[in-house]
Amino acid sequence: MSDPEIIEQLKQGSELAFKKLVETHQKLVVNTCFGLVHNREDAEDIAQDVFIEVYRNIQKFRADSKLSTWLYRIAVNRSLNHIRDNKKNRWFHSFEDEVSAKNKQLQQLESSNSDQPEFELENKQRATILYEAINELPKNQKVAFTLSKYEELSYQEIAEVMELSVSSVESLLFRAKKALQKKLYKCYQKKCM
Amino acid sequence: MKCKAVHNNLIFFLEKELPDSEMKEVREHLNSCPDCALFAEEMKKTFGILEVEKAVEVNPFFYTRVKARLENQEQEQVVGRPLLVRVLQPVTFSILLVLAVYGGIKMGQPYHSATGNDGLNEMQMIPYLNEMDAEPIEAFLME
Numbered sequence: 001m002s003d004p005e006i007i008e009q010l011k012q013g014s015e016l017a018f019k020k021l022v023e024t025h026q027k028l029v030v031n032t033c034f035g036l037v038h039n040r041e042d043a044e045d046i047a048q049d050v051f052i053e054v055y056r057n058i059q060k061f062r063a064d065s066k067l068s069t070w071l072y073r074i075a076v077n078r079s080l081n082h083i084r085d086n087k088k089n090r091w092f093h094s095f096e097d098e099v100s101a102k103n104k105q106l107q108q109l110e111s112s113n114s115d116q117p118e119f120e121l122e123n124k125q126r127a128t129i130l131y132e133a134i135n136e137l138p139k140n141q142k143v144a145f146t147l148s149k150y151e152e153l154s155y156q157e158i159a160e161v162m163e164l165s166v167s168s169v170e171s172l173l174f175r176a177k178k179a180l181q182k183k184l185y186k187c188y189q190k191k192c193m
Numbered sequence: 194m195k196c197k198a199v200h201n202n203l204i205f206f207l208e209k210e211l212p213d214s215e216m217k218e219v220r221e222h223l224n225s226c227p228d229c230a231l232f233a234e235e236m237k238k239t240f241g242i243l244e245v246e247k248a249v250e251v252n253p254f255f256y257t258r259v260k261a262r263l264e265n266q267e268q269e270q271v272v273g274r275p276l277l278v279r280v281l282q283p284v285t286f287s288i289l290l291v292l293a294v295y296g297g298i299k300m301g302q303p304y305h306s307a308t309g310n311d312g313l314n315e316m317q318m319i320p321y322l323n324e325m326d327a328e329p330i331e332a333f334l335m336e
Contacts, residue, residue, distance in 0.1 A: 022256045030251060044252060048259045055263060126239045127246075149243050181204040184239060188232055 003067040010058045021067075022051050028068060028151065029075045035146035036079035038131040046082055050074045065160065072151075072161040076143050083135075133183040141176035144169055196222075199229050207237055 001009075001020050009017035029050050034043035053074055054061075061070060134142060140162070147153045147161060155173075159166045199222050205211050206219045223230045252258075 019256055022259055026255050027251050030255075031247060034246065040249070044255065044258075047255070048262050051259045052263050052266065123242065123245070127242045130239050130242050150247055177204045177208075178201075181200070181236070184236060185200055185232065188235055 004063065007058065007061060007063070007067060010055070018051075018055055021054070025068065025071055029071055031150050032072055032075040032146065033079045035150035036076065036142065037082055038127075038135070042082065043079075046078045047075065050078055053078075069157075069160050072147065072153075076147075076161065080139060080143070129184065129187055133180050133187070136183060137176055137179055140164075141172050141179065144172040145176040145180075148173055196226060196229050199223070199226070200232070203229075203233055203236055204240075207233070207240065 001017070003024075006017050006021050006024070010021060026047070029047040030043050033046040033050070034040060037043055037046065050071065054071065061067075134145065137145065143162060144158055147158045153161070155166045155169045158164075158169045158173075162169065164172075199206075199219055202211060202215065202219060206216060209216070211219065223233055
Protein backbone atom coordinates (compact mmCIF):
# COMPACT_ATOMS: atom_id res chain seq x y z
CA MET A 1 0.00 0.00 0.00
CA SER A 2 1.54 3.33 -1.05
CA ASP A 3 1.51 6.49 1.07
CA PRO A 4 -1.27 8.22 -0.95
CA GLU A 5 -3.42 5.08 -0.64
CA ILE A 6 -2.76 4.90 3.10
CA ILE A 7 -3.78 8.56 3.46
CA GLU A 8 -6.91 8.11 1.35
CA GLN A 9 -8.06 5.06 3.31
CA LEU A 10 -7.13 6.64 6.62
CA LYS A 11 -9.30 9.63 5.75
CA GLN A 12 -12.17 7.17 5.36
CA GLY A 13 -11.44 5.79 8.84
CA SER A 14 -9.74 2.53 7.89
CA GLU A 15 -8.04 0.91 10.87
CA LEU A 16 -5.99 -1.28 8.57
CA ALA A 17 -4.56 1.80 6.88
CA PHE A 18 -3.57 3.19 10.29
CA LYS A 19 -1.85 -0.07 11.16
CA LYS A 20 -0.01 0.03 7.85
CA LEU A 21 0.98 3.65 8.42
CA VAL A 22 2.41 2.85 11.86
CA GLU A 23 4.24 -0.26 10.68
CA THR A 24 5.72 1.47 7.64
CA HIS A 25 6.90 4.64 9.37
CA GLN A 26 7.50 3.47 12.92
CA LYS A 27 11.28 3.27 12.57
CA LEU A 28 11.49 6.70 10.94
CA VAL A 29 9.53 8.37 13.73
CA VAL A 30 11.14 6.51 16.65
CA ASN A 31 14.66 7.12 15.28
CA THR A 32 14.01 10.82 14.77
CA CYS A 33 12.64 11.18 18.29
CA PHE A 34 15.52 9.15 19.70
CA GLY A 35 18.04 11.30 17.86
CA LEU A 36 16.69 14.31 19.71
CA VAL A 37 15.79 12.96 23.16
CA HIS A 38 18.42 10.15 23.43
CA ASN A 39 16.23 7.87 25.47
CA ARG A 40 14.55 4.84 23.89
CA GLU A 41 11.47 4.79 26.15
CA ASP A 42 10.84 8.52 25.83
CA ALA A 43 11.34 8.27 22.07
CA GLU A 44 8.72 5.51 21.80
CA ASP A 45 6.30 7.49 23.96
CA ILE A 46 6.69 10.57 21.78
CA ALA A 47 6.42 8.45 18.62
CA GLN A 48 3.09 7.05 19.86
CA ASP A 49 1.81 10.60 20.30
CA VAL A 50 3.04 11.45 16.81
CA PHE A 51 0.94 8.68 15.26
CA ILE A 52 -2.09 9.63 17.34
CA GLU A 53 -1.74 13.22 16.14
CA VAL A 54 -1.54 12.00 12.55
CA TYR A 55 -4.65 9.84 13.05
CA ARG A 56 -6.61 12.77 14.50
CA ASN A 57 -5.49 15.33 11.93
CA ILE A 58 -5.39 13.25 8.79
CA GLN A 59 -8.30 15.26 7.33
CA LYS A 60 -6.14 18.38 7.49
CA PHE A 61 -3.29 16.74 5.60
CA ARG A 62 -2.90 18.19 2.12
CA ALA A 63 -0.77 16.39 -0.42
CA ASP A 64 1.52 19.45 -0.80
CA SER A 65 4.35 17.61 0.93
CA LYS A 66 5.21 13.96 1.40
CA LEU A 67 3.71 12.02 4.29
CA SER A 68 7.21 11.34 5.62
CA THR A 69 7.97 15.09 5.68
CA TRP A 70 4.84 15.67 7.74
CA LEU A 71 5.79 12.84 10.10
CA TYR A 72 9.30 14.24 10.51
CA ARG A 73 7.90 17.69 11.32
CA ILE A 74 5.52 16.37 13.97
CA ALA A 75 8.22 14.12 15.45
CA VAL A 76 10.72 16.99 15.62
CA ASN A 77 8.21 19.41 17.18
CA ARG A 78 7.03 16.91 19.78
CA SER A 79 10.61 15.92 20.66
CA LEU A 80 11.66 19.55 21.05
CA ASN A 81 8.65 20.18 23.30
CA HIS A 82 9.65 17.17 25.37
CA ILE A 83 13.22 18.49 25.70
CA ARG A 84 11.92 21.95 26.67
CA ASP A 85 9.66 20.46 29.34
CA ASN A 86 12.52 18.40 30.79
CA LYS A 87 15.12 21.13 30.73
CA LYS A 88 14.53 22.29 34.30
CA ASN A 89 17.57 22.68 36.53
CA ARG A 90 20.03 22.17 33.72
CA TRP A 91 20.78 25.78 32.83
CA PHE A 92 23.86 26.23 34.95
CA HIS A 93 25.55 22.89 34.29
CA SER A 94 28.52 22.87 31.92
CA PHE A 95 28.99 20.18 29.30
CA GLU A 96 31.92 18.63 31.20
CA ASP A 97 29.94 18.55 34.46
CA GLU A 98 27.08 16.75 32.75
CA VAL A 99 29.36 14.19 31.13
CA SER A 100 31.35 13.39 34.25
CA ALA A 101 28.19 13.14 36.38
CA LYS A 102 26.55 10.78 33.90
CA ASN A 103 29.69 8.70 33.50
CA LYS A 104 29.94 8.36 37.27
CA GLN A 105 26.32 7.18 37.41
CA LEU A 106 27.04 4.75 34.61
CA GLN A 107 30.12 3.32 36.32
CA GLN A 108 28.18 2.80 39.55
CA LEU A 109 25.45 1.06 37.62
CA GLU A 110 27.88 -1.12 35.69
CA SER A 111 29.95 -2.08 38.75
CA SER A 112 26.83 -3.68 40.22
CA ASN A 113 26.40 -5.71 37.03
CA SER A 114 29.61 -7.60 36.43
CA ASP A 115 28.27 -9.65 33.48
CA GLN A 116 28.62 -6.67 31.13
CA PRO A 117 31.85 -6.64 29.17
CA GLU A 118 34.13 -3.63 29.54
CA PHE A 119 33.78 -2.42 25.98
CA GLU A 120 30.05 -2.03 26.50
CA LEU A 121 30.70 0.35 29.36
CA GLU A 122 33.13 2.26 27.17
CA ASN A 123 30.51 2.49 24.43
CA LYS A 124 27.93 3.76 26.89
CA GLN A 125 30.36 6.40 28.10
CA ARG A 126 31.02 7.46 24.53
CA ALA A 127 27.29 7.61 23.88
CA THR A 128 26.81 9.81 26.96
CA ILE A 129 29.53 12.18 25.77
CA LEU A 130 28.09 12.36 22.28
CA TYR A 131 24.48 12.86 23.46
CA GLU A 132 25.49 15.61 25.85
CA ALA A 133 27.46 17.32 23.09
CA ILE A 134 24.46 17.08 20.72
CA ASN A 135 22.11 18.32 23.45
CA GLU A 136 24.23 21.44 23.88
CA LEU A 137 23.78 22.40 20.25
CA PRO A 138 21.32 25.18 19.35
CA LYS A 139 17.86 23.84 18.44
CA ASN A 140 18.09 24.19 14.65
CA GLN A 141 21.59 22.71 14.48
CA LYS A 142 20.46 19.79 16.61
CA VAL A 143 17.47 19.08 14.37
CA ALA A 144 19.52 19.33 11.17
CA PHE A 145 22.27 17.12 12.59
CA THR A 146 19.78 14.50 13.82
CA LEU A 147 17.94 14.32 10.52
CA SER A 148 21.23 14.07 8.69
CA LYS A 149 22.88 11.47 10.91
CA TYR A 150 20.02 9.34 12.21
CA GLU A 151 17.82 9.45 9.14
CA GLU A 152 20.49 10.12 6.53
CA LEU A 153 18.28 12.71 4.85
CA SER A 154 19.74 14.80 2.05
CA TYR A 155 20.19 18.57 2.46
CA GLN A 156 17.12 19.03 0.25
CA GLU A 157 14.97 16.74 2.40
CA ILE A 158 16.15 18.39 5.62
CA ALA A 159 15.36 21.78 4.06
CA GLU A 160 11.80 20.59 3.31
CA VAL A 161 11.25 19.27 6.84
CA MET A 162 12.66 22.38 8.50
CA GLU A 163 11.14 24.76 5.95
CA LEU A 164 14.52 26.37 5.28
CA SER A 165 16.69 26.89 2.23
CA VAL A 166 19.28 24.26 1.29
CA SER A 167 22.10 26.72 1.94
CA SER A 168 20.76 27.38 5.45
CA VAL A 169 20.78 23.65 6.13
CA GLU A 170 24.35 23.39 4.84
CA SER A 171 25.37 26.20 7.14
CA LEU A 172 23.54 24.64 10.12
CA LEU A 173 25.23 21.29 9.59
CA PHE A 174 28.65 22.88 9.15
CA ARG A 175 28.27 24.82 12.40
CA ALA A 176 26.86 21.79 14.22
CA LYS A 177 29.83 19.63 13.24
CA LYS A 178 32.32 22.34 14.17
CA ALA A 179 30.66 22.81 17.56
CA LEU A 180 30.57 19.07 18.22
CA GLN A 181 34.22 18.72 17.28
CA LYS A 182 35.16 21.58 19.60
CA LYS A 183 33.19 20.11 22.51
CA LEU A 184 34.61 16.64 22.00
CA TYR A 185 38.16 17.99 21.78
CA LYS A 186 37.65 19.95 25.00
CA CYS A 187 36.34 16.79 26.62
CA TYR A 188 39.28 14.78 25.24
CA GLN A 189 41.74 17.29 26.71
CA LYS A 190 40.03 17.07 30.11
CA LYS A 191 40.20 13.27 29.90
CA CYS A 192 36.45 12.82 30.13
CA MET A 193 36.54 10.58 27.05
CA MET B 194 49.84 20.80 8.48
CA LYS B 195 49.73 21.83 12.15
CA CYS B 196 47.87 19.95 14.89
CA LYS B 197 45.37 22.81 15.37
CA ALA B 198 44.43 22.80 11.70
CA VAL B 199 43.89 19.05 11.87
CA HIS B 200 41.69 19.36 14.96
CA ASN B 201 39.61 22.01 13.18
CA ASN B 202 38.95 19.76 10.22
CA LEU B 203 38.99 16.33 11.76
CA ILE B 204 35.24 15.79 11.71
CA PHE B 205 35.11 16.72 8.02
CA PHE B 206 38.06 14.39 7.38
CA LEU B 207 36.26 11.53 9.09
CA GLU B 208 33.14 12.23 7.03
CA LYS B 209 35.26 12.48 3.86
CA GLU B 210 33.95 15.98 3.18
CA LEU B 211 37.33 17.67 2.63
CA PRO B 212 38.87 18.32 -0.79
CA ASP B 213 41.31 15.60 -1.90
CA SER B 214 44.41 17.69 -1.24
CA GLU B 215 43.34 18.42 2.36
CA MET B 216 42.33 14.82 2.92
CA LYS B 217 45.83 13.80 1.94
CA GLU B 218 47.45 16.41 4.22
CA VAL B 219 45.37 15.36 7.22
CA ARG B 220 46.10 11.68 6.55
CA GLU B 221 49.83 12.37 6.39
CA HIS B 222 49.69 14.39 9.60
CA LEU B 223 47.81 11.63 11.42
CA ASN B 224 50.46 9.12 10.33
CA SER B 225 53.19 11.25 11.86
CA CYS B 226 51.42 12.65 14.99
CA PRO B 227 50.37 9.99 17.55
CA ASP B 228 48.44 12.49 19.68
CA CYS B 229 46.25 13.65 16.79
CA ALA B 230 45.89 10.04 15.63
CA LEU B 231 44.62 9.07 19.07
CA PHE B 232 42.09 11.91 19.10
CA ALA B 233 40.99 10.97 15.57
CA GLU B 234 40.47 7.39 16.71
CA GLU B 235 38.41 8.58 19.70
CA MET B 236 36.28 10.78 17.45
CA LYS B 237 35.73 7.94 15.01
CA LYS B 238 34.62 5.59 17.78
CA THR B 239 32.37 8.24 19.33
CA PHE B 240 30.60 9.03 16.06
CA GLY B 241 30.39 5.30 15.39
CA ILE B 242 27.86 5.18 18.24
CA LEU B 243 25.31 6.79 15.92
CA GLU B 244 25.56 3.87 13.53
CA VAL B 245 24.94 1.40 16.37
CA GLU B 246 21.92 3.39 17.57
CA LYS B 247 20.37 3.46 14.12
CA ALA B 248 20.55 -0.31 13.85
CA VAL B 249 18.39 -0.88 16.95
CA GLU B 250 15.32 -2.98 16.14
CA VAL B 251 11.88 -1.47 16.48
CA ASN B 252 9.52 -2.56 19.24
CA PRO B 253 7.19 -5.34 17.92
CA PHE B 254 4.40 -4.19 20.27
CA PHE B 255 4.55 -0.60 19.12
CA TYR B 256 1.31 -0.61 17.11
CA THR B 257 -0.57 -2.34 19.94
CA ARG B 258 0.56 0.38 22.32
CA VAL B 259 -0.40 3.17 19.93
CA LYS B 260 -3.83 1.61 19.51
CA ALA B 261 -4.30 1.19 23.26
CA ARG B 262 -3.30 4.80 23.91
CA LEU B 263 -5.63 6.04 21.19
CA GLU B 264 -8.55 4.03 22.58
CA ASN B 265 -7.88 5.26 26.10
CA GLN B 266 -7.89 8.86 24.95
CA GLU B 267 -11.11 8.32 22.99
CA GLN B 268 -12.79 6.75 26.02
CA GLU B 269 -11.78 9.69 28.18
CA GLN B 270 -13.34 12.03 25.64
CA VAL B 271 -16.58 10.04 25.46
CA VAL B 272 -17.01 9.82 29.23
CA GLY B 273 -16.02 13.44 29.52
CA ARG B 274 -15.87 15.39 32.71
CA PRO B 275 -18.74 15.08 35.20
CA LEU B 276 -21.54 17.68 35.29
CA LEU B 277 -20.13 19.20 38.47
CA VAL B 278 -16.82 19.98 36.82
CA ARG B 279 -18.18 21.07 33.45
CA VAL B 280 -21.07 23.35 34.52
CA LEU B 281 -21.43 23.84 38.26
CA GLN B 282 -17.83 24.69 38.97
CA PRO B 283 -17.58 27.63 36.51
CA VAL B 284 -21.00 28.93 37.60
CA THR B 285 -20.02 28.79 41.30
CA PHE B 286 -16.74 30.55 40.65
CA SER B 287 -18.50 33.24 38.60
CA ILE B 288 -21.02 33.90 41.38
CA LEU B 289 -18.25 34.08 43.97
CA LEU B 290 -16.33 36.50 41.78
CA VAL B 291 -19.35 38.79 41.34
CA LEU B 292 -20.00 38.70 45.10
CA ALA B 293 -16.38 39.51 45.84
CA VAL B 294 -16.44 42.50 43.46
CA TYR B 295 -19.73 43.76 44.92
CA GLY B 296 -18.41 43.34 48.47
CA GLY B 297 -15.25 45.21 47.55
CA ILE B 298 -17.23 48.14 46.14
CA LYS B 299 -19.43 48.29 49.24
CA MET B 300 -16.49 48.19 51.62
CA GLY B 301 -14.71 50.88 49.65
CA GLN B 302 -17.54 53.44 50.04
CA PRO B 303 -16.98 56.20 52.72
CA TYR B 304 -18.37 55.45 56.15
CA HIS B 305 -20.49 58.65 56.50
CA SER B 306 -22.73 57.79 53.55
CA ALA B 307 -23.70 54.62 55.35
CA THR B 308 -24.33 56.11 58.79
CA GLY B 309 -26.34 59.24 57.77
CA ASN B 310 -25.13 61.29 60.87
CA ASP B 311 -22.72 63.49 58.98
CA GLY B 312 -25.01 66.57 59.05
CA LEU B 313 -24.97 66.57 62.82
CA ASN B 314 -21.25 66.14 63.04
CA GLU B 315 -20.64 69.10 60.75
CA MET B 316 -22.93 71.28 62.86
CA GLN B 317 -21.04 70.34 65.98
CA MET B 318 -17.74 71.36 64.38
CA ILE B 319 -18.87 74.80 63.17
CA PRO B 320 -19.02 76.64 66.58
CA TYR B 321 -15.49 75.63 67.42
CA LEU B 322 -14.18 76.93 64.13
CA ASN B 323 -16.06 80.20 64.57
CA GLU B 324 -14.61 80.58 68.04
CA MET B 325 -11.15 80.26 66.59
CA ASP B 326 -11.92 83.16 64.27
CA ALA B 327 -13.28 85.36 67.02
CA GLU B 328 -10.55 84.73 69.53
CA PRO B 329 -7.08 84.43 67.97
CA ILE B 330 -4.51 82.31 69.69
CA GLU B 331 -2.32 85.34 70.69
CA ALA B 332 -5.21 86.87 72.65
CA PHE B 333 -5.92 83.60 74.34
CA LEU B 334 -2.27 83.28 75.43
CA MET B 335 -2.11 86.88 76.67
CA GLU B 336 -4.92 86.15 79.00
